[in-house]
Amino acid sequence: xxxxxxxxxxxxxxxxxxxxxxxxxxxxxxxxxxxxxxxxxxxxxxxxxxxxxxxxxxxxxxxxxxxxxxxxxxxxxxxxxxxxxxxxxxxxxxxxxxxxxxxxxxxxxxxxxxxxxxxxxxxxxxxxxxxxxxxxxxxxxxxxxxxxxxxxxxxxxxxxxxxxxxxxxxxxxxxxxxxxxxxxxxxxxxxxxxxxxxxxxxxxxxxxxxxxxxxxxxxxxxxxxxxxxxxxxxxxxxxxxxxxxxxxxxxxxxxxxxxxxxxxxxxxxxxxxxxxxxxxxxxxxxxxxxxxxxxxxxxxxxxxxxxxxxxxxxxxxxxxxxxxxxxxxxxxxxxxxxxxxxxxxxxxxxxxxxxxxxxxxxxxxxxxxxxxxxxxxxxxxxxxxxxxxxxxxxxxxxxxxxxxxxxxxxxxxxxxxxxxxxxxxxxxxxxxxxxxxxxxxxxxxxxxx
Numbered sequence: 090x091x092x093x094x095x096x097x098x099x100x101x102x103x104x105x106x107x108x109x110x111x112x113x114x115x116x117x118x119x120x121x122x123x124x125x126x127x128x129x130x131x132x133x134x135x136x137x138x139x140x141x142x143x144x145x146x147x148x149x150x151x152x153x154x155x156x157x158x159x160x161x162x163x164x165x166x167x168x169x170x171x172x173x174x175x176x177x178x179x180x181x182x183x184x185x186x187x188x189x190x191x192x193x194x195x196x197x198x199x200x201x202x203x204x205x206x207x208x209x210x211x212x213x214x215x216x217x218x219x220x221x222x223x224x225x226x227x228x229x230x231x232x233x234x235x236x237x238x239x240x241x242x243x244x245x246x247x248x249x250x251x252x253x254x255x256x257x258x259x260x261x262x263x264x265x266x267x268x269x270x271x272x273x274x275x276x277x278x279x280x281x282x283x284x285x286x287x288x289x290x291x292x293x294x295x296x297x298x299x300x301x302x303x304x305x306x307x308x309x310x311x312x313x314x315x316x317x318x319x320x321x322x323x324x325x326x327x328x329x330x331x332x333x334x335x336x337x338x339x340x341x342x343x344x345x346x347x348x349x350x351x352x353x354x355x356x357x358x359x360x361x362x363x364x365x366x367x368x369x370x371x372x373x374x375x376x377x378x379x380x381x382x383x384x385x386x387x388x389x390x391x392x393x394x395x396x397x398x399x400x401x402x403x404x405x406x407x408x409x410x411x412x413x414x415x416x417x418x419x420x421x422x423x424x425x426x427x428x429x430x431x432x433x434x435x436x437x438x439x440x441x442x443x444x445x446x447x448x449x450x451x452x453x454x455x456x457x458x459x460x461x462x463x464x465x466x467x468x469x470x471x472x473x474x475x476x477x478x479x480x481x482x483x484x485x486x487x488x489x490x491x492x493x494x495x496x497x498x499x500x501x502x503x504x505x506x507x508x509x510x511x512x513x514x515x516x517x518x519x520x521x522x523x524x525x526x527x528x529x530x531x532x533x534x535x536x537x538x
Contacts, residue, residue, distance in 0.1 A: 090411065090412045090415040090416050090419075094377065094415070094416060094419045095415050095419065096415070096418055096419055096422065098209065098418075099206065099209055099414060099415050099418040099419075100411075100415060102202055102205045102206050102209070102414075103202065103206075103410070103411035103414075103415070105153055106148055106153070107202070108198060108202070109145070109148065109152075109156070109170060110145050110148070111198045111201050111202065112167075112170055112194050112198055113141050113144075113145050113174065114299070115193070115194050115197050115198060115277075115295060115299070116137075116141075116171075116174070116185050116186055116189075116194065117134075117137055117138050117141055117142075118294065118295045118298050118299070119186075119187075119189060119193075119277055119291055119294075119295055120133075120134045120137050120138070120184055120185055120187070121134045121138065121294075122288075122290065122291040122294035122295060123184070123187060123288070123291055125294070126288050126290055126291065128187065128188075128288065129184045129187060130184070132181075133181040133184045134184065136178065136179070136181040137178055137181055137182065137184065137185055140177055140178045140179065140181075141174060141177065141178055143177075144174070144177035144178075152173065155173055155176075156169050156170055156173045157169075159172045159173060165191075167191040167194055167195065168191075171185060171186055187286075188279050188285075188286030188287040189277060189279060189286075189287065190279055190280045190309060192276065192307075192309050192310045192311075192398060193276055193277045193278065193279065195403075196276050196307075196310055196311040197275045197276055197277065197295070197299070197301070199406065199410065200272060200273055200274050200275060200299075200301055200311070201299055201301070202410070203269075203272045203273075203319065203410065203414075204269060204272065204273050204300065204301075206410075206414040206418070207265060207268070207269040207272070207414075208269075209414075209418055210265060210323075210326075210414065210417060210418055210421065211262065211265060211266065211269070213417075213418055213421035213422055213425070214258060214261065214262045214265065214326075214421060215262075216421065216422065216425035217258050217421055217424055217425045217428070218255060218258055218259060218262070219425070220424075220425045220426075220428040220429045221251050221252075221254055221255040221258065221428055222255055222531060223429070224248070224251050224428055224429075224431065224433075225248045225249075225251040225252040225255055225527075225531075226248065226527075226531075226535045226536075227248065228246070228247040228248035228251065228433060228435075229246060229248035229249075229523060229527065229535060229536075230246065230248070230520060230523070231246060231247040231248060231433070231435045231438065232244050232245075232246065232247075232435075232438060232439060232442060232516050232517070232519075232520070233245060233246070233247040233250070233347060233435075233438040233441070233442070234438070234441050234442045234449060239339075241441075241442075241444075241445055241448075241449050242449065243449055243450075243452055243453075243519060244442055244449065244516040244519045245519055246519070246520055246523060247347075247348075247433065247435075247438065248523075249523065249526060250336070251428075252526065252527065252530045252531070253530075254329070254332070254333045254336075255530060255531070256530050257329050257332070258326075258329055261322075261325060261326045261329050264322045264325060264326070265322055265323075265326065267322070268318060268319045268322035268323075271315050271318055271319065272315055272316065272319045273300065273301045273302060274301055274302055274303075274304045274311050274315060275292060275295055275296035275299060275301035275302065275303055275304065276292070276303075276304040276307035276309075276310070276311050277291050277292035277295050277296075278292060278304070278307045278309070279309075280309060281308065281309045281397040281398070282306065282307040282308045282309045282397065289303075308397040308398060309397050309398040310394065310397075310398045310402075312392075313388070313391040313392045313394065313402055314392050316388055316391060316402075316406070317385075317388045317389045317391065317392050319388075320384045320385050320388035320409065320413060321385055321388070321389075323381055323384065323413050323414070323417055324381060324382040324384070324385045326381075326417060326421075327377070327378040327379075327381035327382050327417060327420070328378060328382065330374050330377075330378050330420050330421070330424055331374065331375050331378035331379075333424065333428075334371035334372075334374040334375050334378070334424070335371070335375065337349075337350065337368060337371045337427070337431065338368045338371045338372065338375070341366075341368045341371075345437075345441065346434060346437050347433070347434055347437050347438045347441060348431055348432060348433045348434065349366060349368065349431070349432050349434075350366075350368055350369070350370050350371065350427055350430070350431060350432070351427075351430035351431065351432055352366050352432075370423060370427045371427065373423070374420050374423060374424055374427075377416050377417075377419065377420040378420065380412065380413075380416050381413050381416050381417050381420070384409035384412070384413040387405045387409055388405070388409060390405075391405055391406070442516055445479070445480065445483065445491075446479040446480075446483060446488065446489075446490045446491050447479070447490050447491035447492050447514060448476040448479050448480055448491045450491065450513060450514040450516075451472050451473070451476045451491070453513035453514065453518070454472050454495065454510065454513045454514070455468050455469055455472045456513070457505055457509050457510070457512075457513045458471065458472065458501070458504065458505065461504045461505045461509075462504070463504070471498065471500050471501060474498075475491060475494040475495050475498055475501075476491055478494050479491045479494055491514075492510065492514060495510060496510075524537065
């Protein structure tokens with residue numbers, strides 16, 4: 090991922106330095122386990138640990154360059170690292186990587202990195218949830234128009250709209266926790282995964298100390314269905330980001346202006362049009378969501394490796410693992426900031442509710458007429474006729490409000506009282522279930538109004 094959309098804390102997880110530190114930790118733990126089970130001299134394991142720890146503590150660009158130099162000759166990244174480690178450890182290095190294969194190191198390391206990245210993403214999700222909850226309670230009783238097909242439907246609560254997104258991101262957090270548990274898998278099983286040259290207890294030893302679980306059957310590589318499920322979880326989260334971003338983008342449109350991104354002092358919206366206030370953050374989030382979702386198809390295609398292993402997945406994962414996690418990390422942090430600073434305009438929301446002359450209350454009027462004794466079909470016909478009379482003449486001198494048309498309709502006159510029509514056209518009735526809904530979503534109702 091380009092630096093523009095990269096937070097250093099996530100980038101560090103995918104840095105060569107972190108990767109090599111994890112590689113060493115896997116090798117040192119495996120050596121210590123072999124020493125405990127009698128395969129390797131305990132003194133040799135102690136030397137590997139002490140000299141290796143010292144080398145990793147002093148690890149610098151010089152060491153990176155040396156590993157790259159060795160790899161340029163060997164054309165093998167794990168062998169290059171082991172050769173560098175041998176230069177630091179000395180003769181005892183012959184007990185490193187004993188009976189292991191490269192995938193034991195690579196796949197176990199990838200699991201550690203994905204766990205590290207996921208823990209950061211879970212923290213990011215908490216930030217989004219906190220921001221959404223705060224704004225949802227702030228605007229619990231803020232009336233706004235609900236829309237279906239982009240068309241005014243019935244009034245709702247702006248807080249409830251945000252609460253719906255909160256519920257989605259709460260589900261997404263559960264999905265990511267499940268994905269973390271599945272991806273946190275260790276394989277130290279040797280060539281084609283048979284443990285022919287390794288005690289299976291070595292794998293358990295390494296796994297426990299790295300916070301992982303031993304893979305059930307590794308076949309030399311950890312099966313990629315785990316990784317595919319992981320990237321699908323990231324993609325669903327990205328889609329949730331885009332859904333919320335699109336909502337804000339629509340609400341910021343000039344014709345709507347119900348909410349908008351915070352506009353900073355000195356910020357410019359356009360090089361040509363000084364008046365512009367564009368939804369640049371949410372447009373950016375929409376684009377980042379596309380990038381994260383783009384990892385799904387390659388991850389799914391990685392599942393079908395040849396026999397016990399091939400490396401067709403390797404080049405894919407070297408790209409999608411850092412890019413998808415870095416991109417999602419940046420997007421989640423940007424999203425929580427956008428929500429926290431989002432400008433909300435309740436007066437504009439109220440004006441938009443009535444901007445169609447009251448026709449958005451047609452559903453309640455329909456119910457009122459049905460309760461007064463009309464068949465639903467007759468009530469619908471009467472209400473639709475009066476609503477269309479208002480709708481089609483909006484903005485013209487001949488236009489009458491929906492209420493005015495209803496009052497003048499002889500089929501309504503005398504059937505229901507003005508008080509009943511007043512109640513049917515009161516937007517506040519759409520908030521009556523808020524406490525129940527908030528209790529269901531948040532486990533609390535918050536202040537009542």
